Amino acid sequence: MTRDTRNGWVAGVLAGLGDRVGVDPLVLRIAFVIAAVATGGLLLLAYLVAWAALPAAEGGSAPVARFSRVARVRGDWRVAVGAGLLTLSALLAFRQLGIWWSDAIAWPLALAAFGVALLWVRSPRRAALPADGQAPHVEPPRPSPEARPRRAGSKLAEEYSGAFGVLLVVGAALLFLSSNHVLGGVRDAALTAVVVIVALGLILAPFLWRFGRNLAAERAKRIRSEERAEVAAHLHDSVLQTLTLMQKRADDPREVASLARRQERELRDWLAGGGRSDNGERSLASELRSAAEAIEDDHRVAIESIVVGDCGLDTRADAVLGAAREALLNAARHSGDSGPIRVYAEIDDAGIALFVRDRGSGFDPGTVPSDRRGVRESIVGRMERAGGRADIRSSPGGGTEVAIEIARSDAAAREPT
Amino acid sequence: MRREVKVDPVSLASGAVIAALGALLLVDSAGGLHLSLGWMAVVLTGAVGAIFMLSGLLGGSGGKNPE
Numbered sequence: 001m002t003r004d005t006r007n008g009w010v011a012g013v014l015a016g017l018g019d020r021v022g023v024d025p026l027v028l029r030i031a032f033v034i035a036a037v038a039t040g041g042l043l044l045l046a047y048l049v050a051w052a053a054l055p056a057a058e059g060g061s062a063p064v065a066r067f068s069r070v071a072r073v074r075g076d077w078r079v080a081v082g083a084g085l086l087t088l089s090a091l092l093a094f095r096q097l098g099i100w101w102s103d104a105i106a107w108p109l110a111l112a113a114f115g116v117a118l119l120w121v122r123s124p125r126r127a128a129l130p131a132d133g134q135a136p137h138v139e140p141p142r143p144s145p146e147a148r149p150r151r152a153g154s155k156l157a158e159e160y161s162g163a164f165g166v167l168l169v170v171g172a173a174l175l176f177l178s179s180n181h182v183l184g185g186v187r188d189a190a191l192t193a194v195v196v197i198v199a200l201g202l203i204l205a206p207f208l209w210r211f212g213r214n215l216a217a218e219r220a221k222r223i224r225s226e227e228r229a230e231v232a233a234h235l236h237d238s239v240l241q242t243l244t245l246m247q248k249r250a251d252d253p254r255e256v257a258s259l260a261r262r263q264e265r266e267l268r269d270w271l272a273g274g275g276r277s278d279n280g281e282r283s284l285a286s287e288l289r290s291a292a293e294a295i296e297d298d299h300r301v302a303i304e305s306i307v308v309g310d311c312g313l314d315t316r317a318d319a320v321l322g323a324a325r326e327a328l329l330n331a332a333r334h335s336g337d338s339g340p341i342r343v344y345a346e347i348d349d350a351g352i353a354l355f356v357r358d359r360g361s362g363f364d365p366g367t368v369p370s371d372r373r374g375v376r377e378s379i380v381g382r383m384e385r386a387g388g389r390a391d392i393r394s395s396p397g398g399g400t401e402v403a404i405e406i407a408r409s410d411a412a413a414r415e416p417t
Numbered sequence: 418m419r420r421e422v423k424v425d426p427v428s429l430a431s432g433a434v435i436a437a438l439g440a441l442l443l444v445d446s447a448g449g450l451h452l453s454l455g456w457m458a459v460v461l462t463g464a465v466g467a468i469f470m471l472s473g474l475l476g477g478s479g480g481k482n483p484e
Binding site: 080081082083084086087095096 | 453455456458459460462463465466467468469470471472473474476
């Protein structure tokens, strides 16, 4: 949640809250004024706390964060507990000083506020939209949630905090009713209801238990069946179609090999869970794979690529991609039937190292005519302009290796290796 | 040869809060102050809250899952 200072009257807290919950800020303002009067001005304190803790929607950090590193540790449970205890301390101090409306109102309100805060934290956040004319920020793809094992403890803590929030709000409501002596008549009815529910629960427990187990078994069976159907559909659409195509073109070994490799690639991607990000983000690893696949298809050569790590496409990564593509094209054109072209790329925070090797006839780099600009400009020159380097190691009959290296940032380039 | 001394800001700040609390209790037991149970609750919750807050703001990951 943020403060909407553009549409706000004072600090934009209520305008931001209205935007978050989808309620007209004017309604919230009227409710706030009434509640502030009813609580003897206590809500003004809450408004001040909200102003200090919330960042403005236009950017920048919260006022309190300017004096600390709050932005970095947002969500830390110790900050939450500390803020809760300090608020409690302030409330107790106000009570001691006599700036207090009534125990029957203030404590239930405080409890309810904590409960709602806990529930609020668990509610799904609204996706941040980029401002007009501003390109959305693209981060390098991260491993999918399935690939990142989620700790059972954190999930349990989330569930627990949600249940605790509900309990706090219900407790606050009961406390309010009890302090206003409304619960007396309700108590008998509630006791009767509780006894009836417990009795019904005891009677129905075996049935409910069996029902629950059957439901779980049914669900597991349905999931297995759906998975089997999905695998069958994929095999039919891809592998079987390719096998049929290979039978038809059995007289062309290169075409058959190309089809087999394409199918192998697709199957490996599918088994690895998709292989590339589904949200359309471009990354160096996925672009390298795409380039290798395109060259494989166009030139009917085999390219074995291993890419370790990944990063987004910036100027340096673009230079590496362009140089790698040129090196692959050269290898595909000149290596002939000397076996697969091998690409190995290692991407980490410090830099990118990429090697393209082939076992072709090779060449003497010193004898390349000056009008041939493919190696000189598209590989070596491109990398030097981007702040990296490219080495061509080749000898007649000994194959060719293109080694490309670049630091990810100027700071990384200055560090000794 | 200079020896680098690292100061843990969380321990330092928490120690200062507890020392202030101790000083307050000392003044109270010496008769300089008359802290009631209500004010004691204010001071204790404030001190514990301040320590938690400082630990969260200045400390490390707090046992969170590193990502």
